[in-house]
Amino acid sequence: MRVLITGAAGFIGGHVAEAFRRAGHEVAGLDLRAAAGVAVGDVRDERALDGPLRGVDLVLHQAAKVGLGVDVTDLPGYASVNVYGTAVLLAAMARHGVGRLVLASSMVVYGEGSYACAEHGRVRPGPRAVRDLERGRFEPCCPRCGAALDPATIGEDAPTDPRNAYATTKLAQEHLAAGWARETGGTAVALRYHNVYGPRMPRDTPYSGVAAIFRSALERGSAPRVFEDGRQRRDFVHVRDVAEANLAAAGVREPGRLVAYNVASGVPHTVGELAAALASERGGPEPVVTGEYRLGDVRHIVASPDRAREELGFRAAVGFAAGMREFSTAPLG
Ligand code: UD1
Numbered sequence: 001m002r003v004l005i006t007g008a009a010g011f012i013g014g015h016v017a018e019a020f021r022r023a024g025h026e027v028a029g030l031d032l033r034a035a036a037g038v039a040v041g042d043v044r045d046e047r048a049l050d051g052p053l054r055g056v057d058l059v060l061h062q063a064a065k066v067g068l069g070v071d072v073t074d075l076p077g078y079a080s081v082n083v084y085g086t087a088v089l090l091a092a093m094a095r096h097g098v099g100r101l102v103l104a105s106s107m108v109v110y111g112e113g114s115y116a117c118a119e120h121g122r123v124r125p126g127p128r129a130v131r132d133l134e135r136g137r138f139e140p141c142c143p144r145c146g147a148a149l150d151p152a153t154i155g156e157d158a159p160t161d162p163r164n165a166y167a168t169t170k171l172a173q174e175h176l177a178a179g180w181a182r183e184t185g186g187t188a189v190a191l192r193y194h195n196v197y198g199p200r201m202p203r204d205t206p207y208s209g210v211a212a213i214f215r216s217a218l219e220r221g222s223a224p225r226v227f228e229d230g231r232q233r234r235d236f237v238h239v240r241d242v243a244e245a246n247l248a249a250a251g252v253r254e255p256g257r258l259v260a261y262n263v264a265s266g267v268p269h270t271v272g273e274l275a276a277a278l279a280s281e282r283g284g285p286e287p288v289v290t291g292e293y294r295l296g297d298v299r300h301i302v303a304s305p306d307r308a309r310e311e312l313g314f315r316a317a318v319g320f321a322a323g324m325r326e327f328s329t330a331p332l333g
Contacts, residue, residue: 002026003250004056004098006043006089007063009035011200011333012104012193012242016060019243020250028052031063043085049092058100058250059093061086061173067207068164068296075165082169083176090180098186101177102249105190107154107235107262109171111161113301115149117142122152127163133293138228140299151233153304156192156260164296178258188258189249191242194265194303197323198239199330210271211236212332214278214287219332223285230272230289233300235264238318248312264303265316277320281328 003020007013008029017037020027029038030052041048043063053059065074065081086103093101117123125140132138142149162168177188197211204216214224245263252259269277275287308314318326 001057001250002028002055003058003060004028004030004052005060005062006030007061008038009033010062011202012196012239013062014200015198015239015243016062016246019240019247023247028056043089044080046088046092049089053092053096053098056096056098058102059089059098060102060246061089062104064104065166065207067166067205067209068294069166070206078165078169082166083172086173086176090176093186094180094184099184100186101180101188102246103173103177103188103190105174105192105260106167106170107192107194107264107301107303108164108167109160109162109174109192110154110158110301111163111167112140112298114152114154114158115140116152117145117147117149119147120144123149124159124161125149128299130295136229136291138232138293138299151300151302153302154262155304156262156307163298174258174260181256181258185255187252187254189252190258190260191245191249191263192260192303193242193263194235194237194301196239196242197236197327199327200333201239202333211274211278211327214275215327215332218278218282218285218328221285224275224279224287225292226272226275226287226289227292227294227297229291230275230287231270232297233268233270233302234274235266235268235301235303236274236320236323237263237265237316238323241265241316241318244317245308245312245314248314252312261308261312261314262303262305263308263314264305265320266303266305267320268302269320274324277324278328281325
Protein backbone atom coordinates (compact mmCIF):
# COMPACT_ATOMS: atom_id res chain seq x y z
CA MET A 1 0.00 0.00 0.00
CA ARG A 2 0.98 3.67 -0.24
CA VAL A 3 1.35 5.52 3.06
CA LEU A 4 2.06 9.13 4.01
CA ILE A 5 4.18 9.68 7.10
CA THR A 6 4.09 13.19 8.55
CA GLY A 7 7.25 13.99 10.51
CA ALA A 8 9.08 11.43 8.36
CA ALA A 9 12.45 13.16 8.87
CA GLY A 10 12.08 13.05 12.67
CA PHE A 11 13.22 10.49 15.21
CA ILE A 12 10.18 8.22 15.36
CA GLY A 13 8.87 9.10 11.88
CA GLY A 14 12.21 8.09 10.34
CA HIS A 15 12.10 4.66 11.97
CA VAL A 16 8.44 4.23 10.96
CA ALA A 17 9.39 5.05 7.35
CA GLU A 18 12.16 2.43 7.42
CA ALA A 19 9.83 -0.23 8.83
CA PHE A 20 7.19 0.42 6.14
CA ARG A 21 9.78 0.39 3.35
CA ARG A 22 11.24 -2.87 4.69
CA ALA A 23 7.75 -4.36 4.69
CA GLY A 24 7.44 -3.49 0.98
CA HIS A 25 5.14 -0.46 1.19
CA GLU A 26 5.43 2.71 -0.83
CA VAL A 27 6.28 5.57 1.53
CA ALA A 28 5.65 9.28 1.03
CA GLY A 29 6.88 11.69 3.69
CA LEU A 30 6.18 15.27 4.74
CA ASP A 31 8.37 17.17 7.19
CA LEU A 32 9.59 20.67 7.97
CA ARG A 33 13.12 19.32 7.58
CA ALA A 34 14.52 18.02 4.34
CA ALA A 35 15.39 14.31 4.08
CA ALA A 36 15.64 11.75 1.29
CA GLY A 37 12.20 10.92 -0.12
CA VAL A 38 10.48 13.49 2.10
CA ALA A 39 8.55 16.54 0.82
CA VAL A 40 9.36 19.70 2.76
CA GLY A 41 6.21 21.30 4.16
CA ASP A 42 4.12 22.10 7.21
CA VAL A 43 1.07 20.01 8.17
CA ARG A 44 -0.72 23.28 8.91
CA ASP A 45 -0.49 24.22 5.23
CA GLU A 46 -3.25 22.48 3.27
CA ARG A 47 -1.46 23.13 -0.03
CA ALA A 48 1.63 21.33 1.26
CA LEU A 49 -0.56 18.26 1.92
CA ASP A 50 -2.18 18.00 -1.50
CA GLY A 51 0.72 16.40 -3.38
CA PRO A 52 1.83 13.99 -0.62
CA LEU A 53 -1.78 12.80 0.01
CA ARG A 54 -2.43 11.80 -3.59
CA GLY A 55 -3.14 8.07 -3.96
CA VAL A 56 -2.47 7.37 -0.28
CA ASP A 57 -4.27 4.53 1.60
CA LEU A 58 -3.14 5.41 5.12
CA VAL A 59 -1.62 8.38 6.96
CA LEU A 60 0.76 7.88 9.89
CA HIS A 61 0.70 11.22 11.70
CA GLN A 62 3.99 11.51 13.57
CA ALA A 63 4.68 15.24 13.09
CA ALA A 64 4.28 17.10 16.40
CA LYS A 65 5.78 19.55 18.81
CA VAL A 66 6.87 17.22 21.62
CA GLY A 67 8.19 17.35 25.17
CA LEU A 68 7.43 19.31 28.30
CA GLY A 69 8.62 22.63 26.82
CA VAL A 70 10.03 25.65 28.60
CA ASP A 71 7.05 27.57 30.03
CA VAL A 72 3.57 28.89 29.16
CA THR A 73 4.96 30.91 26.27
CA ASP A 74 5.13 27.52 24.50
CA LEU A 75 1.31 27.15 24.60
CA PRO A 76 0.53 28.72 21.21
CA GLY A 77 3.20 26.56 19.54
CA TYR A 78 1.77 23.32 20.95
CA ALA A 79 -1.81 24.29 20.09
CA SER A 80 -0.88 25.40 16.60
CA VAL A 81 1.32 22.51 15.50
CA ASN A 82 -0.46 19.69 17.30
CA VAL A 83 -4.12 20.72 17.34
CA TYR A 84 -4.52 23.00 14.33
CA GLY A 85 -2.05 20.91 12.29
CA THR A 86 -4.07 17.74 12.93
CA ALA A 87 -7.31 19.53 12.03
CA VAL A 88 -5.84 20.67 8.70
CA LEU A 89 -4.53 17.16 8.03
CA LEU A 90 -7.89 15.49 8.78
CA ALA A 91 -9.76 17.93 6.53
CA ALA A 92 -7.27 17.29 3.73
CA MET A 93 -7.61 13.51 4.20
CA ALA A 94 -11.40 13.85 3.87
CA ARG A 95 -10.97 15.89 0.67
CA HIS A 96 -8.64 13.26 -0.78
CA GLY A 97 -10.82 10.34 0.37
CA VAL A 98 -8.09 8.88 2.63
CA GLY A 99 -9.93 6.79 5.21
CA ARG A 100 -7.26 5.44 7.56
CA LEU A 101 -5.18 7.22 10.17
CA VAL A 102 -2.57 6.04 12.67
CA LEU A 103 -1.94 8.81 15.18
CA ALA A 104 1.17 9.12 17.33
CA SER A 105 -0.46 9.73 20.70
CA SER A 106 1.18 9.51 24.10
CA MET A 107 0.82 7.98 27.53
CA VAL A 108 0.79 11.55 28.84
CA VAL A 109 -2.96 11.65 28.06
CA TYR A 110 -3.50 9.61 31.26
CA GLY A 111 -1.81 12.08 33.59
CA GLU A 112 -0.82 10.40 36.83
CA GLY A 113 -0.94 6.63 36.53
CA SER A 114 -3.29 4.24 38.26
CA TYR A 115 -2.70 3.26 41.90
CA ALA A 116 -4.02 0.80 44.45
CA CYS A 117 -4.95 1.87 48.00
CA ALA A 118 -5.10 -0.94 50.58
CA GLU A 119 -8.38 0.50 51.85
CA HIS A 120 -10.01 2.08 48.75
CA GLY A 121 -8.84 -0.08 45.84
CA ARG A 122 -8.05 1.57 42.48
CA VAL A 123 -7.58 5.35 42.77
CA ARG A 124 -6.32 8.14 40.49
CA PRO A 125 -4.57 10.87 42.53
CA GLY A 126 -4.72 14.50 41.35
CA PRO A 127 -1.67 16.70 40.63
CA ARG A 128 0.96 16.69 43.36
CA ALA A 129 1.02 19.75 45.65
CA VAL A 130 4.04 22.08 45.48
CA ARG A 131 4.42 21.94 49.27
CA ASP A 132 4.73 18.12 49.12
CA LEU A 133 7.24 18.25 46.27
CA GLU A 134 9.26 20.94 48.13
CA ARG A 135 9.50 18.61 51.13
CA GLY A 136 10.63 15.70 49.00
CA ARG A 137 7.26 13.93 49.27
CA PHE A 138 7.14 12.69 45.72
CA GLU A 139 4.73 9.75 46.01
CA PRO A 140 1.08 10.67 45.47
CA CYS A 141 -1.23 9.63 48.31
CA CYS A 142 -4.73 8.16 48.32
CA PRO A 143 -7.13 11.03 47.47
CA ARG A 144 -9.61 9.59 49.97
CA CYS A 145 -7.55 8.67 53.02
CA GLY A 146 -4.04 9.99 52.39
CA ALA A 147 -2.48 6.52 52.71
CA ALA A 148 0.57 5.35 50.71
CA LEU A 149 -0.26 3.77 47.36
CA ASP A 150 1.08 1.02 45.11
CA PRO A 151 1.40 1.92 41.41
CA ALA A 152 -0.76 -0.26 39.13
CA THR A 153 -0.81 -0.69 35.35
CA ILE A 154 -3.03 1.62 33.36
CA GLY A 155 -5.27 0.36 30.56
CA GLU A 156 -6.60 2.26 27.55
CA ASP A 157 -10.06 2.74 29.03
CA ALA A 158 -8.75 4.69 32.04
CA PRO A 159 -10.10 8.25 32.18
CA THR A 160 -7.73 10.74 30.59
CA ASP A 161 -6.24 13.57 32.67
CA PRO A 162 -3.67 15.59 30.72
CA ARG A 163 -1.37 17.64 32.97
CA ASN A 164 0.59 19.88 30.61
CA ALA A 165 0.33 21.61 27.24
CA TYR A 166 1.79 18.73 25.27
CA ALA A 167 -0.50 16.21 26.96
CA THR A 168 -3.54 18.40 26.36
CA THR A 169 -2.78 18.74 22.65
CA LYS A 170 -2.17 14.96 22.26
CA LEU A 171 -5.58 14.30 23.78
CA ALA A 172 -7.14 16.97 21.55
CA GLN A 173 -5.64 15.17 18.54
CA GLU A 174 -7.34 11.94 19.65
CA HIS A 175 -10.68 13.72 20.00
CA LEU A 176 -10.35 15.38 16.59
CA ALA A 177 -9.44 12.04 15.01
CA ALA A 178 -12.41 10.32 16.71
CA GLY A 179 -14.75 12.99 15.30
CA TRP A 180 -13.21 12.63 11.85
CA ALA A 181 -13.68 8.83 12.01
CA ARG A 182 -17.34 9.18 13.03
CA GLU A 183 -18.13 11.69 10.34
CA THR A 184 -16.26 10.05 7.47
CA GLY A 185 -16.52 6.35 8.41
CA GLY A 186 -12.72 6.27 8.58
CA THR A 187 -10.55 4.23 10.96
CA ALA A 188 -8.35 6.05 13.48
CA VAL A 189 -5.79 4.24 15.63
CA ALA A 190 -4.19 6.20 18.49
CA LEU A 191 -0.89 4.68 19.55
CA ARG A 192 -0.13 5.91 23.05
CA TYR A 193 3.64 5.79 23.02
CA HIS A 194 5.39 5.39 26.33
CA ASN A 195 8.96 6.68 26.74
CA VAL A 196 10.50 6.08 23.36
CA TYR A 197 14.30 5.88 23.05
CA GLY A 198 16.83 4.59 20.54
CA PRO A 199 19.20 5.59 17.75
CA ARG A 200 18.76 9.14 16.35
CA MET A 201 16.82 10.32 19.41
CA PRO A 202 17.09 14.14 19.45
CA ARG A 203 19.80 15.50 21.72
CA ASP A 204 19.46 17.44 24.92
CA THR A 205 16.86 20.26 24.57
CA PRO A 206 13.99 21.42 26.82
CA TYR A 207 11.83 19.23 24.54
CA SER A 208 13.91 16.02 24.85
CA GLY A 209 12.96 12.92 26.77
CA VAL A 210 15.01 11.87 29.78
CA ALA A 211 16.92 9.08 27.99
CA ALA A 212 18.39 11.58 25.48
CA ILE A 213 19.18 14.07 28.26
CA PHE A 214 21.11 11.42 30.25
CA ARG A 215 22.87 10.12 27.17
CA SER A 216 23.91 13.66 26.09
CA ALA A 217 25.23 14.40 29.61
CA LEU A 218 27.33 11.23 29.65
CA GLU A 219 28.73 12.06 26.23
CA ARG A 220 29.91 15.43 27.60
CA GLY A 221 31.49 13.62 30.55
CA SER A 222 28.83 14.94 32.98
CA ALA A 223 26.78 12.92 35.47
CA PRO A 224 23.11 12.29 34.59
CA ARG A 225 21.00 14.44 36.94
CA VAL A 226 18.17 12.32 38.28
CA PHE A 227 15.19 14.38 39.52
CA GLU A 228 13.00 13.60 42.55
CA ASP A 229 14.44 10.51 44.28
CA GLY A 230 14.96 8.55 41.07
CA ARG A 231 12.31 5.98 41.98
CA GLN A 232 9.68 7.34 39.56
CA ARG A 233 8.66 4.62 37.10
CA ARG A 234 8.34 4.76 33.33
CA ASP A 235 8.12 2.25 30.51
CA PHE A 236 11.07 2.74 28.14
CA VAL A 237 10.19 1.34 24.74
CA HIS A 238 12.66 1.03 21.86
CA VAL A 239 11.98 3.08 18.71
CA ARG A 240 12.21 -0.01 16.46
CA ASP A 241 9.44 -1.60 18.52
CA VAL A 242 7.40 1.58 18.14
CA ALA A 243 7.88 1.38 14.36
CA GLU A 244 6.67 -2.25 14.44
CA ALA A 245 3.59 -1.19 16.43
CA ASN A 246 2.80 1.30 13.63
CA LEU A 247 3.05 -1.50 11.07
CA ALA A 248 0.70 -3.64 13.16
CA ALA A 249 -1.73 -0.72 13.53
CA ALA A 250 -1.86 -0.32 9.74
CA GLY A 251 -3.92 -3.52 9.61
CA VAL A 252 -6.74 -2.23 11.85
CA ARG A 253 -10.17 -1.80 10.23
CA GLU A 254 -12.68 -0.20 12.61
CA PRO A 255 -14.79 2.07 10.39
CA GLY A 256 -16.21 5.08 12.19
CA ARG A 257 -14.11 4.62 15.34
CA LEU A 258 -10.94 5.60 17.09
CA VAL A 259 -9.21 2.75 18.92
CA ALA A 260 -6.35 3.43 21.34
CA TYR A 261 -3.42 1.20 22.24
CA ASN A 262 -0.61 1.55 24.75
CA VAL A 263 2.73 1.07 23.01
CA ALA A 264 5.01 -0.05 25.80
CA SER A 265 7.58 -2.68 26.61
CA GLY A 266 5.46 -4.03 29.46
CA VAL A 267 8.50 -3.98 31.78
CA PRO A 268 8.70 -0.68 33.69
CA HIS A 269 11.94 0.73 35.12
CA THR A 270 12.76 3.66 37.36
CA VAL A 271 14.44 6.80 36.07
CA GLY A 272 17.28 5.97 38.49
CA GLU A 273 17.70 2.58 36.80
CA LEU A 274 17.79 4.26 33.40
CA ALA A 275 20.58 6.61 34.55
CA ALA A 276 22.51 3.75 36.16
CA ALA A 277 22.25 1.52 33.08
CA LEU A 278 23.47 4.23 30.69
CA ALA A 279 26.25 5.40 33.04
CA SER A 280 27.47 1.85 33.55
CA GLU A 281 27.47 1.10 29.81
CA ARG A 282 29.55 4.24 29.20
CA GLY A 283 31.86 3.72 32.18
CA GLY A 284 30.56 6.71 34.18
CA PRO A 285 30.29 9.29 35.59
CA GLU A 286 27.84 7.96 38.19
CA PRO A 287 24.35 9.54 38.22
CA VAL A 288 23.51 12.23 40.80
CA VAL A 289 20.08 12.21 42.45
CA THR A 290 19.21 15.91 42.81
CA GLY A 291 15.77 16.00 44.48
CA GLU A 292 14.67 18.64 41.93
CA TYR A 293 11.18 18.38 40.48
CA ARG A 294 9.22 19.69 37.51
CA LEU A 295 5.63 20.71 38.15
CA GLY A 296 4.27 19.15 34.94
CA ASP A 297 5.77 15.73 35.70
CA VAL A 298 3.73 12.78 36.90
CA ARG A 299 5.23 10.33 39.38
CA HIS A 300 4.68 6.89 37.88
CA ILE A 301 3.13 5.87 34.63
CA VAL A 302 3.11 2.18 33.91
CA ALA A 303 1.11 0.75 31.05
CA SER A 304 -0.71 -2.44 30.38
CA PRO A 305 0.53 -3.73 27.01
CA ASP A 306 -2.26 -6.36 26.92
CA ARG A 307 -4.65 -4.81 24.41
CA ALA A 308 -1.91 -4.15 21.85
CA ARG A 309 -0.73 -7.74 22.25
CA GLU A 310 -4.20 -9.25 21.96
CA GLU A 311 -5.59 -7.09 19.17
CA LEU A 312 -2.52 -6.01 17.19
CA GLY A 313 -0.26 -8.95 17.97
CA PHE A 314 2.32 -6.38 19.09
CA ARG A 315 4.98 -7.41 21.58
CA ALA A 316 8.13 -5.34 22.19
CA ALA A 317 11.20 -7.28 21.09
CA VAL A 318 14.03 -5.11 22.48
CA GLY A 319 14.65 -5.64 26.21
CA PHE A 320 15.87 -2.91 28.57
CA ALA A 321 19.44 -4.17 29.00
CA ALA A 322 20.10 -4.76 25.30
CA GLY A 323 18.33 -1.53 24.31
CA MET A 324 20.37 0.56 26.76
CA ARG A 325 23.61 -1.10 25.67
CA GLU A 326 22.89 -0.10 22.08
CA PHE A 327 21.60 3.36 23.02
CA SER A 328 24.67 4.17 25.14
CA THR A 329 26.75 4.53 21.96
CA ALA A 330 24.09 4.97 19.26
CA PRO A 331 24.12 8.18 17.17
CA LEU A 332 21.81 10.93 18.46
CA GLY A 333 19.73 13.13 16.15
C1 UD1 B 1 8.09 11.66 27.92
C2 UD1 B 1 8.12 12.79 26.94
C3 UD1 B 1 6.81 13.00 26.34
C4 UD1 B 1 6.34 11.72 25.69
C5 UD1 B 1 6.35 10.62 26.72
C6 UD1 B 1 5.97 9.31 26.07
C7 UD1 B 1 9.47 14.77 27.05
C8 UD1 B 1 9.87 15.96 27.85
N1 UD1 B 1 8.54 14.00 27.61
O1 UD1 B 1 7.29 12.03 29.03
O2 UD1 B 1 6.89 14.01 25.36
O3 UD1 B 1 5.07 11.83 25.20
O4 UD1 B 1 7.61 10.51 27.29
O5 UD1 B 1 6.87 9.00 25.05
O6 UD1 B 1 9.93 14.52 25.97
N2 UD1 B 1 14.04 13.58 34.51
C9 UD1 B 1 15.23 13.51 35.22
N3 UD1 B 1 16.31 14.24 34.77
C10 UD1 B 1 16.24 15.03 33.66
C11 UD1 B 1 15.02 15.10 32.94
C12 UD1 B 1 13.94 14.35 33.40
O7 UD1 B 1 15.33 12.81 36.22
O8 UD1 B 1 17.25 15.65 33.31
C13 UD1 B 1 12.89 12.79 35.01
C14 UD1 B 1 11.60 13.58 35.08
O9 UD1 B 1 11.51 14.30 36.27
C15 UD1 B 1 10.56 12.49 34.97
C16 UD1 B 1 11.24 11.42 34.09
O10 UD1 B 1 12.63 11.74 34.11
O11 UD1 B 1 10.31 11.94 36.24
C17 UD1 B 1 10.75 11.36 32.68
O12 UD1 B 1 10.91 12.62 32.08
P1 UD1 B 1 10.64 12.91 30.54
O13 UD1 B 1 11.25 11.89 29.68
O14 UD1 B 1 11.03 14.31 30.30
O15 UD1 B 1 9.03 12.98 30.47
P2 UD1 B 1 7.83 11.94 30.52
O16 UD1 B 1 6.79 12.59 31.36
O17 UD1 B 1 8.20 10.58 30.91
